[in-house]
Amino acid sequence: MQVPSVTDRLELSCDVLVVGGGTAGTMAAISAAEAGARVLVLEKAHVRHSGALAMGMDGVNNAVIPGSATPEEYVAEITRANDGIVNQRTIYQTASRGHDMIRRLERYGVKFEKDAHGQYAVRQVHRSGSYVLPMPEGRDIKKVLYRVLRERSMRQRVRIENRVMPVRVLTDAGRAVGVAGLHTRTGEFVTVTAGAVVLATGACGRLGLPASGYLYGTYENPTNAGDGYAMAYHAGAELSGIECFQINPLIKDYNGPACAYVANPFGGYQVNNRGERFVDCDYWSGQMMAEVAREIASARGPIYLKLTHLPEETISALEGILHSTERPTRGTFHAGRGHDYRSHDVEMHISEIGLCGGHSASGVWVDEHGATTVPGLYAAGDLACVPHNYMIGAFVFGDLAGTHAAGSFVTPASLPADQVAEAHALVYRPLANPDGLPQPQVEYKLRRMVNDYLAPPKTAAKLDIAVETFDRMRAEIAALGARTPHELMRCVEVTFIRDCAEMAARASLVRTESRWGLYHDRADLPHRNDDDWFCHLNLSRDAQGTMRFRKRQVAPYLVPVEGFTPPAAGVEEVIAVQPDRPGRSDQHTVAHGEPAPVPTSDGAVLAVLRLAEQQPSLEVLEPYLRDPDADVRRTALLTLTESAPEGTAPALVAALADDDPAVRAAAVAGLRELADILPADIGQSLRAYTASPDVTVRTLVVELLRVTGAGQRADFTAALVDQAAGVRTHAVRGLVRHRDTASLASAVTDPSREVRIAVAHALGDLADSAAIPAVVRLAADPEVLVRAAALRAAATLRCPEPLTAMAVAGLTDPTWQVREGAALGLAGAPASVAVPPLLDAAHDGNLDVRRAAVRVLGNWTARPEVAALLRAAADGDTDADVRAYARRALTAPAPGAPG
Amino acid sequence: MPLVPQRLDVPVTIDASRCIDGCTLCVDICPLDSLAIDPATNKAYMHVDECWYCGPCAARCPTSAVTVNMPYLLR
Numbered sequence: 015m016q017v018p019s020v021t022d023r024l025e026l027s028c029d030v031l032v033v034g035g036g037t038a039g040t041m042a043a044i045s046a047a048e049a050g051a052r053v054l055v056l057e058k059a060h061v062r063h064s065g066a067l068a069m070g071m072d073g074v075n076n077a078v079i080p081g082s083a084t085p086e087e088y089v090a091e092i093t094r095a096n097d098g099i100v101n102q103r104t105i106y107q108t109a110s111r112g113h114d115m116i117r118r119l120e121r122y123g124v125k126f127e128k129d130a131h132g133q134y135a136v137r138q139v140h141r142s143g144s145y146v147l148p149m150p151e152g153r154d155i156k157k158v159l160y161r162v163l164r165e166r167s168m169r170q171r172v173r174i175e176n177r178v179m180p181v182r183v184l185t186d187a188g189r190a191v192g193v194a195g196l197h198t199r200t201g202e203f204v205t206v207t208a209g210a211v212v213l214a215t216g217a218c219g220r221l222g223l224p225a226s227g228y229l230y231g232t233y234e235n236p237t238n239a240g241d242g243y244a245m246a247y248h249a250g251a252e253l254s255g256i257e258c259f260q261i262n263p264l265i266k267d268y269n270g271p272a273c274a275y276v277a278n279p280f281g282g283y284q285v286n287n288r289g290e291r292f293v294d295c296d297y298w299s300g301q302m303m304a305e306v307a308r309e310i311a312s313a314r315g316p317i318y319l320k321l322t323h324l325p326e327e328t329i330s331a332l333e334g335i336l337h338s339t340e341r342p343t344r345g346t347f348h349a350g351r352g353h354d355y356r357s358h359d360v361e362m363h364i365s366e367i368g369l370c371g372g373h374s375a376s377g378v379w380v381d382e383h384g385a386t387t388v389p390g391l392y393a394a395g396d397l398a399c400v401p402h403n404y405m406i407g408a409f410v411f412g413d414l415a416g417t418h419a420a421g422s423f424v425t426p427a428s429l430p431a432d433q434v435a436e437a438h439a440l441v442y443r444p445l446a447n448p449d450g451l452p453q454p455q456v457e458y459k460l461r462r463m464v465n466d467y468l469a470p471p472k473t474a475a476k477l478d479i480a481v482e483t484f485d486r487m488r489a490e491i492a493a494l495g496a497r498t499p500h501e502l503m504r505c506v507e508v509t510f511i512r513d514c515a516e517m518a519a520r521a522s523l524v525r526t527e528s529r530w531g532l533y534h535d536r537a538d539l540p541h542r543n544d545d546d547w548f549c550h551l552n553l554s555r556d557a558q559g560t561m562r563f564r565k566r567q568v569a570p571y572l573v574p575v576e577g578f579t580p581p582a583a584g585v586e587e588v589i590a591v592q593p594d595r596p597g598r599s600d601q602h603t604v605a606h607g608e609p610a611p612v613p614t615s616d617g618a619v620l621a622v623l624r625l626a627e628q629q630p631s632l633e634v635l636e637p638y639l640r641d642p643d644a645d646v647r648r649t650a651l652l653t654l655t656e657s658a659p660e661g662t663a664p665a666l667v668a669a670l671a672d673d674d675p676a677v678r679a680a681a682v683a684g685l686r687e688l689a690d691i692l693p694a695d696i697g698q699s700l701r702a703y704t705a706s707p708d709v710t711v712r713t714l715v716v717e718l719l720r721v722t723g724a725g726q727r728a729d730f731t732a733a734l735v736d737q738a739a740g741v742r743t744h745a746v747r748g749l750v751r752h753r754d755t756a757s758l759a760s761a762v763t764d765p766s767r768e769v770r771i772a773v774a775h776a777l778g779d780l781a782d783s784a785a786i787p788a789v790v791r792l793a794a795d796p797e798v799l800v801r802a803a804a805l806r807a808a809a810t811l812r813c814p815e816p817l818t819a820m821a822v823a824g825l826t827d828p829t830w831q832v833r834e835g836a837a838l839g840l841a842g843a844p845a846s847v848a849v850p851p852l853l854d855a856a857h858d859g860n861l862d863v864r865r866a867a868v869r870v871l872g873n874w875t876a877r878p879e880v881a882a883l884l885r886a887a888a889d890g891d892t893d894a895d896v897r898a899y900a901r902r903a904l905t906a907p908a909p910g911a912p913g
Numbered sequence: 914m915p916l917v918p919q920r921l922d923v924p925v926t927i928d929a930s931r932c933i934d935g936c937t938l939c940v941d942i943c944p945l946d947s948l949a950i951d952p953a954t955n956k957a958y959m960h961v962d963e964c965w966y967c968g969p970c971a972a973r974c975p976t977s978a979v980t981v982n983m984p985y986l987l988r
Contacts, residue, residue: 059944068944069967177946198946228986230945230963237944237965267987343966343981350988449916500946500961619975620936649975 015201015499017442020435023203028054028173030419031193031208033180033242036065037405038395039214040159041412042419046212047171049420054206055163055172058179058198058503059237062160065216066372066396067405068235069342070154072276072335074126075298075404077147078112082136085109089573091143095299096375096401097529097542098578099255099550102571103382104400107414108407115409116147123158123658123691125149130750130779132723137279142296142902148276154687161658164629178204179241181506182437183211183249183391184429190249190391191426194437196506201499203438209423210390212415213378214408215242217260217396218514220507222366222469223461224269229454231269233262233365234396239507240514242397243369246378247513251386252552254399254566255375257521258533259367259470261303265319266363270341272319277336280328281862282321283895284362286314291861291894296902298402300374300531307364307470307532318359325799327768329355364532366461367469369514372396372403374533376518379552379566384415387554392419443492444505450495453504460487460508464515471537472522480519484512517553517561524563525551548581564588618646626653632661639665644674651677655684663692667699670711682714689721697724704729709738716741720748727752739766746772750779759788770800778807786811793820801827802835813842822851830860837866845874856883861893868896872903922985923959924966931978932956939970939979 030046032039035057047053057064078088088109093100116126116134127135127148138144149155163172180195190211195204219234230236247253263284265272277283284306286292292309295302309317321329333355337345348354371377377399384392392415395408403411444450467480491512494505527543528536550566565587568580622638630653638650651669654662666688669681685692700715716733719725725748733745734757742761746769749758758780761773774792777785789811792804805824808817817839824836837855840848848870855867868887874880887900925948927939934955940948948970949960957979964984971979982988 059946060942063942063967063969064944068965069969226984226986228984230965231984231987232965235944235965235967236963268983269987341966342968342972343983346966346981347983347987350983452916503946617933617935620933623936623938623975645975652973652975 015445015497017445018201018203020203020438023205024197025205025207026054026175027207028052029209029423029425030054030212030416031056031206031210032212032214032416033193033245034058034065034214034216034395035061035174035176036214036216036395037067037408038397038412038415039065039212040156040163041409042212042214042392042394042416043172044159044162044168045413045416046420047168049417051171051209051420051423053172053416054208055174056178056180056193056195056206057174057176058241060176061163061174062156064156064235064237066235066238066408067155070156071149071405073149074116074145074147074406076108076112076145076402076406077116077126077134077136078109078145079116079134079136079147080113082134082144086573087143088145090575091145091297092402093571093573093575093578095297096258098548098575098580099375099529099568100401101382101550101569102573103569104380105403106572107382108400108403108410111410111413112406115406115413119155119158119409120690122162123688124155125687125690128721130747130776132751148279157656157687161656164657166629169629175204179503179506180204180206180245181241181440182433183213183245183388184433184437185249185388186426186428186430188250189389189424189426192429193245194429194434196441196499196502198499198503201502203441205429205434207426207429209425210392210419212384212392212394212412212419213242213246213397214393214395214412214415215245215397217368217370217372218243218511219368219370220457220461220511221368221514221518222464223458224366225363226267226269227458229457229461232368233260233264233269233271234368234370238396240369240510241507242378242393243517244510244513246386246388246391246393246397247517247553247555249388249391250555250557251388251391251393252379252554253517254377254379254550254552255371255401256369256517256553257525257551258300258375258530259518260365260370260374260376261300261367261470261532262365262373263303263306263317263362264365265344265347266316266361268341268344268347269365270344272360272362277319277321277332280332281324282319282332284317285320285359286312286317288314289320290314290892292317294894294898295531296898300529300533300535302531303364303533304531304535310363317362319362320359321355322357322359324355326356366465367518369518370396371399371401372405372408374530375399375401379550380411382414383418384411385418390424440509441502441506444494444496444502447493447495448497451490451493453494453496453501453508456487456490456494457504457508457511459490460484460512460515463487468515468519468522470532470535472535473538474523474536475538477519477523481516481523484516484519487512520561521551521553521563562588618643619649622646622649622653626656629657629659631659632665635665639669644672644677647672647674647677648680651680651684655680655687658688658691662688663696664699667696667703670703670706670708670714675708678708678711682710685714685718689718692718692722694722694724696722700724701729704732709740712736712738713740713744716744716748720744720751723751725751727754727757730754731757734761739764739769742766742769743772746776750776753780753782755780755782755784755788759785762788762791767797767800770795770797771803774800774803774807778803778810781810783811783814786814786817790816790820793817793824798829798831802829802831805832805835805839808839809842811842813839813848818843818847822847825851825855830858830863833858833860833863834866837863837870841870841873845877849874849877849880853879853883856887861896864891864893864896865899868899868903872899872906875903875906921962923962924964924982924984925959925970926980926982927957927959928978928980929954929956931976933976933978936975939974942969942973
């Protein structure tokens, strides 16, 4: 291709420009449009599959749901996890607005897990705080957001440009006025004049090199190269906590999340090579990562996610989730090595380093509206420094930034020509040098140096080498060569990575203490120094191109947190001045390229696929839904689900009668996905399929009747005698809502073990004393897991005789599952009966049984023998969970009921 | 400066017998923009070894022509 001249460019304008169409970006665009602004979204990939949620998300880490947690508890938790260095006002936004955001997402059609009573099924995953809300059907959250963006009312206000990558934010008199960048397929130069700019470009995921050595095998989506960090920096905005890196435990080599969040409620856990749980830290933090890194390096390494002890049905259910959501190729990876969750615990490791506000604290400094220190410039999502903000925080701050930007944008008169020319030079320089250094080699070397000199443990000597190396590599980056628009994109990304690496190295040098566990582990300064460093460390680029650091006072807390007190007197100190050389701005022209013509042909499948982009009405899709070819009908159903126009639900329901199983499966999947936005009268039409010969259809019908609330008691009692166990299991859950103890009790002789387990859980949920004979029967079931579930259910029934005796006897059962269930069930029994056998159970050889015993004994800490046992367990147990629960029981002011 | 072409094993493979002439769905949605249409055959192929093994290309292909393997270095 040829270098376009600076003036030969695509010029766009808008009120609010959103850079990045991921989690925060889509929400910013929707909110800004709803507030009346003309919005433009620039996305370097395609909005439908971009950002951290490219392939979905299996749960929310930070849902503050009334009844499960308070905003104050959440703010305190995040403050502790960040060693006190937080602006609580920003965190409070996520804490107080998250619940409304979840309900808003639900209105859009995103599904969150509900319990049998229809309440959000919030789970406690870490030992403190209940903030995890699973999204078992969340595999395609971007589909929902993309659909909202393309609704008629939105399309009039929101323009989306895919495959456009901004490289610089343009400023005029210190205010953001637009961006300059390139189209990554055509190579066209693009400028945007905007009244406000929201940066939502995600983490710097391509900073460290993964242990595999594969450039794109990163924890974060590798499209996220730190674009926003570099753009905010060059625009003069302050960045904060850049020395507080992101590091996460992962499946080794696969480098995707091991999903302890998912596996934990199923009974999976992380262990060392001795089978012991080892993480003492109660919450997700750099401290926890330090414990993980230490364990891996010790004689007890490596570490594993232990699943092999779980029963077949649990493992199948886990595979169903882990291999289909968030990172679906997990299954491919394990299969390729001949590994299986039934026979192999999953080896884990820690990730390469990155910058990410969403997981740690490294980001662009923002106030409680997402505004940066540059007027007209906002940051949201993983890019922003709102510590541990995760997905809900990205949505909340996308909403805040979009709304604020729409209310305060200032339409600029023109763009600064000198900055446009500099951006042009930055993009097209490698084209002048088609035989220059290839980007993969330069990027590999840069990121290998990041691993060698920047990854913790850090020392001043290593960081000095890092700074020198990243400075030296400016020349190598200037010598990059490119021949195609795609290569130009990658070359600019290498400059983003280098900028991030330099910021990370210099910030790590300036903060002369250790803090945040592994994230800023200075081996040469191993202690935390609150006297000098209880403050934010912010950096920015001044008008002369110099990197400046300043200490920012930690604002007075909204929520007091024991052990942390921000210093009263603010010392806003400028600390260090570092040279920063501006890039070369010379340009050249080069030889031609060859864009491939896109061939066209028809065929009904192709026609339907093309319709998908145009938000087709049902009428338009009708002929394809009736096409004689099953592939066409199936594709039409996928398109219908994707765009969900008026009349979608009846059309999907009608397809449940299709002759072709793949078409029926597509209809089932569509209805399941749209469950939360189905019309209220859907129940009547679904009932026509309760006798479908297809078990997947019958399962769906009873599931939808349950989750939409449309199901009557009679629907579920009828389904309780279905020949398929899956249908009966859903019927059991449906009957909980109707509090139908008698029907549930009739199912204790069900031939399926899974159904009987579900019945035991349901009877425990209902806590109806009429259920006692049924629970007694289940507690004598021939199947181990049924007995375990029944004994556990005894807790809510106050564990009457003969359940007390059965539970006491169960504590010496040969199987650990029964012993664990028995220990938990005894929580309902009187202390005089429960305590003596539980004191023995607290010495059980199985760590889950000991954990259950210790948690239940926590109800009776006033008894001296219990307190003595807990003290011994807190100090001496080999299992970290047992130690932690014992410790918590001893320090808790009022003991709560164990779960 | 001298440059050499190298052989690379790429993770995404496309069954040309299933790939529909004129369809660009996988090319349109790949976050890393690693897929392209070969002008000689009108079929999709992976033009660079850049892959997050995220999978929408395979999951959304209307004819199941796309397979995502793990990149060799991770296998």
